[in-house]
Amino acid sequence: MSIPTSPPAPAATDSPWAPLAARLFRALWIAQLVSNTGSWMQTVGAQWLLVGDGAALVTLVQTASSLPVVLLALPSGVLADRFDRRSVLLAAQFAMLAVSAVLAVLAFTDALSPTALLVLTFLLGCGTALMGPAWQAIQPELVERRQLGQAAALGAVNMNLARAVGPALGGAVVAAAGAGWVFAFNAVSYLGIAAVLAVWRRPSADAAPAAVNEGMLAALHAGRRYVWNASGVRRVLLRTLLFIPGGAALWALLPLTASSSLGLGSGGYGLLLAAVGVGAVAGAFALPRVRRTLGANGTLAAGAVVFAGVLAVLAQVRTPWLVAVALLPAGLAWIAVLSTLNAAVQTRLPGWVRARGLAVYLLVFQGGQALAAPLWGVVAAWVGLSACLLIAGAVMLLSAASVRRWPLYDAAEINPSPSDHWPTPPLVFEPGQADGPVLVTVVYRVPADDRAEFTDRMHRVAASRRRTGALDWGLYQDGNDPERFVETYLVVSWAEHRAQHHVRLTATDRRREERARELLAPGTVPEVTHAFDTASGPVVPDRAGPHAPSHDT
Template sequence: MSAAPSTPGPSMSDSPWAPFAARVFRALWIAQLVSNVGSWMQTVGAQWLLLGHNAALVTLVQTASSLPVVLLALPSGVVADRFDRRSVLLVAQFAMLAVSGALAVLTFTDALTPTALLALTFVLGCGTALMGPAWQAIQPELVERRRLGQAAALGAVNMNLARAVGPALGGAVVAAAGAGWVFAFNAVSYLGIAAVLVLWQRPRTALPTGGNERLPAALNAGRRYVWNAPGVRRVLLRTTLFIPGGAALWSLLPLSASRSLGLGSGGYGLLLTAVGVGAVAGAFALPRIQRVLGVNGTLAAGALVFAAVLAVLATVRAPWLVTVALLPAGLAWIGVLSTLNAAVQTRLPGWVRARGLAVYLLVFQGGQALAAPLWGVVADWLGLTAALLVAGAVMLLSAASVRRWPLHDAEGIDPSLSDHWPAPPLVFEPGEADGPVLVSVVYRVAPDHRAEFTDRMSHVARSRRRTGALEWGLYQDGHDPERFVENYLVASWAEHLAQHHSRLTVTDRRHEERARALLVPGTLPEVTHAFAAGSGPVVPDRTEQAQYSSRSR
């Protein structure tokens, strides 16, 4: 099965279904739908088995599923950036198949205790954590870059179709045959994704090129990038402000179904189906909503709708009315999360994509893992109605905060690779581990442009730090005010070569060009590379030399 995206005719270029022209994407989407249905069936079965216990124990199912992301998201991102992502996904599929099979066997033999159920759910969550960054990161390999937004929307449709079908099917199966069968179906559902991955002929150009970067260094590289990317940080902030209140719906809905509405497992499944149907409708309405409200208006409106739905859930006791109210909840959920997911995808370059997405998944899933038991404790302490109203108030605060902390405009951001630095013509060949390396760049800036140059160099500073600089500074020569010196320190020669050839983006190049446009006409920056005295490589016939430099760009 070829991995090359198909090229449909012009009539499909703007269609929401255009990514389906790529065979691997289409096959994986279908297999993922089956697997997602199995996951939702399992969630219903697990929560229903615990309904005889206190509220906190029921909400721990969501925590057990999400907490592994907190622990493993960042290492999983490193694994997905360093190793063959297809192999990573296959390992995750077979591991989750084994765990779901164990849950089914224990349930059929009446040996499944609440502790064992939560423990195995946690292990299953570890497989999901391993799979998440790799799954997100392969999307640009399956469809053309211009269709990534449509692919993300179809991914959201997939999840919410599963939410529409899985809970209702799971509730019906639990009621008719018992929870063991939903666990068994979930185990079998992983085979479809595994089969597609085995047949996928991933192009060699997509294979990892990260070299032998060690785990701590790779983690630090991902952390540095996210910390010095204001656009990515703002996406993470908006996610942090939305998820705690949103998690209340998922963690408290089974309690509302059984205690407030008097529904059984089938009724609970229908409530989740209503959310899923609303989300599927929202996926197709989202482009129009964003055209009318804008990205930040969509975030604020989604939080307001969620607050209203939580209030209805807290005060209304008519099942049919609650079911109707959950339809816009699904629309709001998909509107907010699709907006945030698309925002982080468009801001991440390929070399750190999985690690950046891992941080996003960490905030998203970790927020749910931490908030879910908290809402259970609040429900036990203050009552279910009060817990839902408090969650609604949290969502109102989230909506109000959009004006203060909106998403940054992504116009002009281009994370495509830009290999625009020439190779430094040193008089020796350093080893990859040699370093640290001090890079100095000398600029000559006209007097009228000094303040503006300093301001534009702040963007260059973030670029340097994103791509590997441990320290950065800009200095003005006291004897020659036109002369500015930029110094930044990189941990090793390998890290600096990565800056040259695999980490710089078109956006980084544009920041450099904007700063250099203010230089004295006819002058060029002068670059030197220096190694720590006594620890750098030795140049033949110059053993007493402690610093080596080269003029390059």
């Protein structure tokens, strides 16, 4: 039996549940719900085992889970872009199953020390880091592009449904039978995702590696170069970075709030986490209307304000049921912000670099939590828990205020669909894939009245060149012929330049080129030449004779 990839086109694509009509997405979503429930049960068990060892040690559980993403997200993104993402995901599932089984055995035999617990939690985080970019990158294979927003929201609903069930169940199991059983359930929970992936057969076009056989370091540099020169992706990362530190305070300090401020046990702590999950699930029904009313940027600002208010309640209120009620809107705010950011980054990344771009997003997201969590623990030990929560609330208000200054860019202006609009350049010899650097020169003729506008539009083209492989870029005006403009850019190898031609360019890149060329002198076309570094590439005789410049861009 195999599960097909292509989802049916549902009639009501605006429905928040539309992606569940796709069989593979639905199967993975259910399996992920079971796995996420196991993860939340384990988190409760791990944190509760360390409550008596102080605030700093409790917050290190979150750090141990998140820090591997800081260390491994980018290499994991390269693996997910270079190899079959299904295989990467399967390897991650079985690795995490093995680590969870070791945790369970140590817990059952009373041999689980705080150090061993943190080390094994760190190893589980390594599995999550390996899985994250590949999991995010397959989403456009599971649903249509127009449904990516709903798919991201359903992913957040999944996590919060697990948060509604897992912590309460985990707390009850820890109280009744001990932490070993929550670790054992978590180990078994990975089998569901593995089973669905095992019967999924990706079409060969999706499963094939990238057209350029890049080395690990070259692929890392290509991903970094793309993100650095993609203003839409950079703005999503900035908004994530501004939200996560304040948001991390809730997850890092909630165990201490439950035990110290509210006098609750593991079961009560689980119920508080469940309240966040219930709020998120209930909020999923209201989320489409919220987005239509507020827009993406309004949703980000409103979510941060709500989160700040919840942190203030946690700082001042000592009645458990009131705190639980206050945590309901925290779940709604969390799902609103995270699904907005996730959908934003998904819709701004082309396929050839999707996993690497998502790895950077996960690096900022998880890394922000990993760094902020112990910091909040130190601040709480220094100024007190209540004051620390109020400081975190103030940080969230600053995040809300910054949306006006640094909003997300309009997604309608960004189309990452591939565009193979450059023909292969006709050369008198066939360069080797490693030959280079390659200097590409493009000559334009621009009327006097349009030179300033042309220069402005070409600087938008420059970002495209750099995103897709250019190490350097320049635009020059001929001193003897003011209508003649010369664009130059340097690409590290012939293989990289061929990738620009056939893999990396997008519809957005094409539109920007066309807008610049609208201003060329009537009847003229760009003249393109390719020059190779004679120090590293072969010097060949002119076997074919002179030829006309190629018009490949």
